[in-house]
Amino acid sequence: MNWEIYIRRTSDKLSKYIFNKQIIEKYYHSEYLLVFTLAIIIGIITGFAEVGLKELIKYFSGLFFPGEGNNVLSEISNSPWYLVLTLPAIGIVLSKFINELYFKEQKTHGVANVIETIISRRGVMNPIASFIKAFTSAITIGTGGSVGPEGPAVHLGAGIGSGISQLFKVNTTRMRTLVGAGAGAGVAAAFNAPIAGALFAVEIILMEFKFQQFSAIVMATVMATFVSHSLVGDLAEFQAINYQLTSAFDIVLFIILGVASGLVSYLFINFITRIEKFYEKRKFTKSYYSSILSGLAIGLIGIYLPNIMGTGYDTIELSLDNHILWYIGGIIVFVKIFVTGITLSSGGTGGVFAPAIVVGAAMGAFLGYVFNYLMPSIAPVPEAFAIVGIAGLLAGTMHAPFTSIIMVFELTKNQDFVLPTMITSIISVAITKAMIKESIYTLPISEGDLLLKYRNEQNVLNKYAVSDVITKKVTIIYENENFVNIVDKLLTDRNSILAVLDMNNQFYGLIDINLMKDILYDREIVKNVLIAGDIAIKDLPILNGNTSLQIAWETINKVQNDCLPVIDMNDRFCGVIFRKDIDSIYQEELEKENLSSNIAYTIAQHESNKIIHLTNDLFLAEINAPQAFLGKSIKELGIRNNYHIEIISIKKSDNTQIQPNANYIFESEDKIILTSNDSDKITSITD
Numbered sequence: 001m002n003w004e005i006y007i008r009r010t011s012d013k014l015s016k017y018i019f020n021k022q023i024i025e026k027y028y029h030s031e032y033l034l035v036f037t038l039a040i041i042i043g044i045i046t047g048f049a050e051v052g053l054k055e056l057i058k059y060f061s062g063l064f065f066p067g068e069g070n071n072v073l074s075e076i077s078n079s080p081w082y083l084v085l086t087l088p089a090i091g092i093v094l095s096k097f098i099n100e101l102y103f104k105e106q107k108t109h110g111v112a113n114v115i116e117t118i119i120s121r122r123g124v125m126n127p128i129a130s131f132i133k134a135f136t137s138a139i140t141i142g143t144g145g146s147v148g149p150e151g152p153a154v155h156l157g158a159g160i161g162s163g164i165s166q167l168f169k170v171n172t173t174r175m176r177t178l179v180g181a182g183a184g185a186g187v188a189a190a191f192n193a194p195i196a197g198a199l200f201a202v203e204i205i206l207m208e209f210k211f212q213q214f215s216a217i218v219m220a221t222v223m224a225t226f227v228s229h230s231l232v233g234d235l236a237e238f239q240a241i242n243y244q245l246t247s248a249f250d251i252v253l254f255i256i257l258g259v260a261s262g263l264v265s266y267l268f269i270n271f272i273t274r275i276e277k278f279y280e281k282r283k284f285t286k287s288y289y290s291s292i293l294s295g296l297a298i299g300l301i302g303i304y305l306p307n308i309m310g311t312g313y314d315t316i317e318l319s320l321d322n323h324i325l326w327y328i329g330g331i332i333v334f335v336k337i338f339v340t341g342i343t344l345s346s347g348g349t350g351g352v353f354a355p356a357i358v359v360g361a362a363m364g365a366f367l368g369y370v371f372n373y374l375m376p377s378i379a380p381v382p383e384a385f386a387i388v389g390i391a392g393l394l395a396g397t398m399h400a401p402f403t404s405i406i407m408v409f410e411l412t413k414n415q416d417f418v419l420p421t422m423i424t425s426i427i428s429v430a431i432t433k434a435m436i437k438e439s440i441y442t443l444p445i446s447e448g449d450l451l452l453k454y455r456n457e458q459n460v461l462n463k464y465a466v467s468d469v470i471t472k473k474v475t476i477i478y479e480n481e482n483f484v485n486i487v488d489k490l491l492t493d494r495n496s497i498l499a500v501l502d503m504n505n506q507f508y509g510l511i512d513i514n515l516m517k518d519i520l521y522d523r524e525i526v527k528n529v530l531i532a533g534d535i536a537i538k539d540l541p542i543l544n545g546n547t548s549l550q551i552a553w554e555t556i557n558k559v560q561n562d563c564l565p566v567i568d569m570n571d572r573f574c575g576v577i578f579r580k581d582i583d584s585i586y587q588e589e590l591e592k593e594n595l596s597s598n599i600a601y602t603i604a605q606h607e608s609n610k611i612i613h614l615t616n617d618l619f620l621a622e623i624n625a626p627q628a629f630l631g632k633s634i635k636e637l638g639i640r641n642n643y644h645i646e647i648i649s650i651k652k653s654d655n656t657q658i659q660p661n662a663n664y665i666f667e668s669e670d671k672i673i674l675t676s677n678d679s680d681k682i683t684s685i686t687d
Contacts, residue, residue: 034168034170034174035170035174035177035178035212035216036215036216036219038164038165038168038170038174038178038216039177039178039181039216039217039219039220039223040219040220040223041164042157042160042161042164042178042181042182042185042220043181043185043188043219043220043221043222043223043224043226043227044223044224044227045160045164046156046157046160046161046182046185046186046189046220046224047185047189047223047224047225047226047227047228047231048227048231049131049134049156049157049160049189050153050156050157050185050186050189050190050224050228051189051227051228051231051232053134053137053138053149053152053153053156054149054190054232056134056135056138056142057137057138057141057142057149057311059142060138060139060141060142060143061075061141061142061310062075063142064083064087064091064142064143064144065079065083065084065087065144066079066083067079067080071314071317072310072311072313072314073306073307073310073314073315073318074314076144076302076306076309076310077306081303084144084299084302084303084306084309085296085299085300085302085303086295086296086299087143087144087299088143088144088145088295088296088298088299088302088309088343089291089292089293089294089295089296089298089299090143090295091139091140091142091143091144091145091295091348092140092143092145092291092292092294092295092343092346092347092348093288093291093292093295093347094136094139094143095136095137095139095140095145095347095348095349096288096291096346096347096348098132098135098136098139099133099136099347099349102129102132103129103133110151110152110154110155110350110351110352110441111151111154111155111183111204111205111351111353111441112441112442112444112445113155114154114155114158114179114183114205115204115205115441115442115445116444116445117158117162117179118176118179118180118205118206123161123162123165123172123175123176123178123179124162124166124175125158125159125162125163125179126159127159127160127162127163128159129159130155130156130158130159130160131156131159133152133155133156133349134152134153134155134156136349137149137151137152137349137350137351138152139349140343140348140349140350141310141311141350142310144298144299144302144309144310145295145298145309145310145343145348145350146298146308146309146310146312146336146339146340146343146355147311147340147343147344147348147349147350147351147352147354147355148311148312148350148351148352148353148354148355149190149311149350149351149354150186150187150190150191150351150353150354151350151351151352151353152349152350152351153186153187153189153190153351154183154186154187154200154205154351155183155186156182156186157181157182157183157184157185157186157187157189157220157224158179158180158182158183158186158205159182160182161178161179161180161181161182161183161185161220162175162178162179162182164178164182165178165179176206177206177212177213177216177217178216178220179205180201180202180205180206180213180217181201181216181217181219181220181221182220183200183201183205184197184198184199184200184201184202184205184217184220184221185197185220185221185223185224186224187200187201187221188220188221188222188224188225188228189224189225189227189228191407191410191411192225192228192229192232192410193225193406193407193410193411194218194221194222194224194225194410195221195406195410196403196406196407196410197217197221197224197225198214198217198218198221199400199402199403199406200400200403200407201217201221202214202217203400203402203403204398204400204403204439204441238313238316238317238320238387238411238412241320241381241383241384242414242416243381243384243387243416243417243420244416245419245420247378249375249378250378250379250420251423253371253378253379253385254385254388254420254423254424255423255424255427256367257364257367257385257388257389257392257424258392258423258424258425258426258427258428258431259427259428259431260363260367260392261360261363261389261392261393261395261396261424261425261427261428261431262392262396262427262428262429262430262431262432262435263431264333264359264360264363264393264396265356265392265393265395265396265397265428265431265432266396266431266432266435266436267337268337268352268356268359268393268396268397268440269397269432269436269438269439269440269443270436271337271338271341272337272340272341272344272352272440273440273443273444275341275342275345276341276344276345276444278345279345279346280345290346291346291347294342294343294345294346295346297339297342298339298342298343301335301339305328305331305332305335307324307328307332307336308332308335308336308339309339311354311358312336312354312355312357312358313354313358315332315358315361315362316357316358316361316386316390319361319362319364319365319383319386320361320383320386320387321383322365322368322382322383322386324362324365326365326366326369326370327366328362329362329363329365329366329369330362330363330366332358332359332362333359333362333363333366336355336358336359336362337355337359340352340355352397352440353394356393356394356397356398356440357390357393357394359393360389360390360391360392360393360394361386361387361389361390362386362389363389363392363393364385364386364387364388364389364390364392365382365383365385365386365389367385367389368381368382368383368384368385368386369382371385384417384420387408387412387414387417387421388408388417388420388421388424389424390407390408390411391404391405391407391408391417391421391424391425391428392404392421392424392425392427392428393428394407394408394425395424395425395426395428395429396428396429396431396432397432397439397440398439398440398441399429399432399433399438399439399442400429400439401422401425401426401428401429404421404425405418405421405422405425408421409421461548461549461550461552461553461582461585461586464548464549464585465545465546465547465548465549466543466544466545466546466547466548466549466552466566466577467545467546467566468549468585469549469577469578469581469582469584469585470545470566470574470575470576470577471575471576471577471578471581472574472575473575474497474498474499474575474576475489475498475499476498476499476500476501476573477489477498477499477500477501477511477532478500478501478502478503478532479500479501479502479503479508479509479531479532479533479536480503480531480532480533481500481531481532482530482531482532483530483531483535486498486511486532486535490511490513496512496513496514497510497511497512497513497563497576498510498511498532499565499573499576500532500533500536501573502533505572505573506571506573507542507565507567507573508532508533508536508538509533509536509537509538509539509540510536510537510540510563510565510576511532511535511536511537512537512562537561540559540561540564540565541555541558541559541564542564542565542566542567543555543564543565543566543567543577544566544567544568544569545566545567545568545569545574549582549585552564552577552582553579553582553586556577556579556582562578562579562580563576563577563578563579564576564577611679611682611683618675618676618677619675619676619677619678619679619682620673620674620675621673621674621675621676621682622651622671622672622673622674623671623672623674623682623685623686624670624671624672624686625666625667625668625669625670625671625672626685626686629666629672630666630667630668631665631666632665632666633662633663633664633665633666634647634660634662634663634664635662635663643681643685644676644677644678644681645674645675645676645681645682645685646674646675646676647660647672647673647674648660648673648674648675649673650664650666650670650671650672650673651670651671651672651673652667652669652670653669653670
């Protein structure tokens with residue numbers, strides 16, 4: 001049975017037989033109460049699921065590697081060489097077989113897949129698929145594959161959040177929030193880190209901060225952490241030494257660590273992305289023979305360097321305890337990146353979060369030894385750099401400095417490292433972003449304009465041109481205008497901006513009233529000296545009326561000015577565009593989008609094609625695209641004049657919604673959400 005149909009039928013039964021319908025309606029209309037309640041449920045379920053995933057990975061590791069020892073690294077090191085050689089290949093092949101069986105068309109994995117789902121399907125996920133992914137990741141990790149459980153944990157939490165959302169038929173905006181809450185809960189339960197989990201959801205999954213969203217996410221992460229604490233204890237994931245910044249030289253060393261973190265983060269992102277593309281483009285590398293060879297390569301390396309196998313948490317502990325040889329730390333940095341890339345590319349399932357912190361710890365341990373060897377009095381605690389290196393790699397690879405800083409604090413339960421991690425993380429992100437625009441999670445989905453749809457600033461503003469919001473009533477003066485007249489123009493015309501032209505009527509610059517305030521203190525001195533050409537802000541980017549608001553918004557932010565000049569097709573000055581006007585357009589469009597989502601949700605509570613009476617003279621309906629509409633555009637049909645309806649949005653066959661435009665051509669499976677002041681007009685269309 002199709003899982004979507006199953007969830008829909010289960011939801012209908014719950015609504016009909018278990019809950020009183022009036023109570024349900026109260027919940028739906030009390031947004032905070034509904035979302036908070038569901039977030040708590042999602043957090044609790046995710047907490048149990050994540051603890052179960054941890055235990056499954058531990059069980060598989062002990063099952064496949066029978067060597068003696070008190071941790072996974074010891075068990076791998078003491079297992080027979082032929083098991084270490086062959087098990088990664090077996091795990092990758094099994095994982096690949098299961099994934100191809102259930103996810104033939106899925107190109108992304110882990111966190112990237114969650115983000116892609118929010119973009120392309122508005123958060124609609126198959127919760128059963130998330131559990132299957134968790135199971136295959138446990139196989140991959142348990143047999144020595146170089147991946148982490150955090151990506152599957154995020155996917156698991158997001159799947160639970162989406163499943164609960166579909167069960168209660170919440171609207172798109174709420175579903176996105178709850179999917180983000182589930183993803184954050186997965187991170188929180190994995191590391192006993194509720195704050196980092198919440199920031200992860202906001203900074204990486206949703207890429208925006210709204211108080212209502214954040215509140216629900218916090219509820220989920222707190223509940224997931226509470227469950228994890230109750231079952232496995234409230235312990236720091238990694239034990240850390242005490243450390244204090246003592247001099248300016250310490251800061252210089254952490255700056256160097258930040259630079260190194262940025263460069264290694266770029267290598268991490270670039271190599272893993274390139275090797276995945278390499279495997280995708282060649283027929284042989286897609287085969288099971290390639291998976292076997294890749295697994296054997298991992299096993300062969302693991303015989304001599306077992307630190308690179310599995311999650312690598314034991315290697316992190318060795319780095320933090322200063323029990324790892326300095327040159328081994330340097331080797332692990334590059335080898336771990338290599339084996340992580342081939343594990344994922346050849347069919348293994350897992351995340352890149354754990355490999356990133358292993359690389360960060362190893363890099364920090366290596367540099368800590370170098371600093372201690374060269375300057376023992378300045379760097380007496382080399383293991384401190386291993387801890388901060390974790391933050392540097394997380395920040396650089398994820399492009400998320402806030403999550404990384406808080407993550408290290410919650411992983412170690414040690415606030416001594418907050419200042420060093422702040423320094424290293426910010427520098428790491430700055431360097432990595434300068435070299436590669438997207439993070440390890442967004443790069444796989446950056447093609448095909450998927451991110452353009454997700455980043456609302458670009459998506460919304462692309463629909464408008466500068467000419468739509470231009471301010472034409474601007475007082476114009478010439479570059480030789482004297483200071484007294486300039487002040488008089490600003491005061492009498494009540495303009496905050498004056499446009500300055502040169503003697504050839506070409507744009508010269510702008511005079512801002514805020515700029516004049518500082519000069520007015522010395523007006524007696526400068527009034528007979530300064531002219532408009534001396535005061536004007538010159539070399540500003542000049543926009544054309546046909547330029548999109550997206551480009552205008554990016555340009556204004558780049559020059560950090562509140563307005564920019566606009567010229568017409570003949571290169572003549574015609575006005576200015578203010579940042580506040582762009583912001584106003586942006587907010588209006590977001591409100592329209594939210595209204596559309598809420599309308600769609602309202603309709604979803606009723607039967608298809610049923611007309612809903614909203615107000616005395618307004619009716620709302622969702623109808624299947626009529627036969628007469630198919631293959632024709634909105635403009636061609638003359639929807640407003642000929643049918644007397646307003647189209648709010650169009651729902652595609654995959655449940656995504658698009659905003660209508662005049663050139664949109666209707667397709668056979670489209671559903672139209674519309675309003676009209678005459679219910680008979682709606683009925684006549686559906687007949």
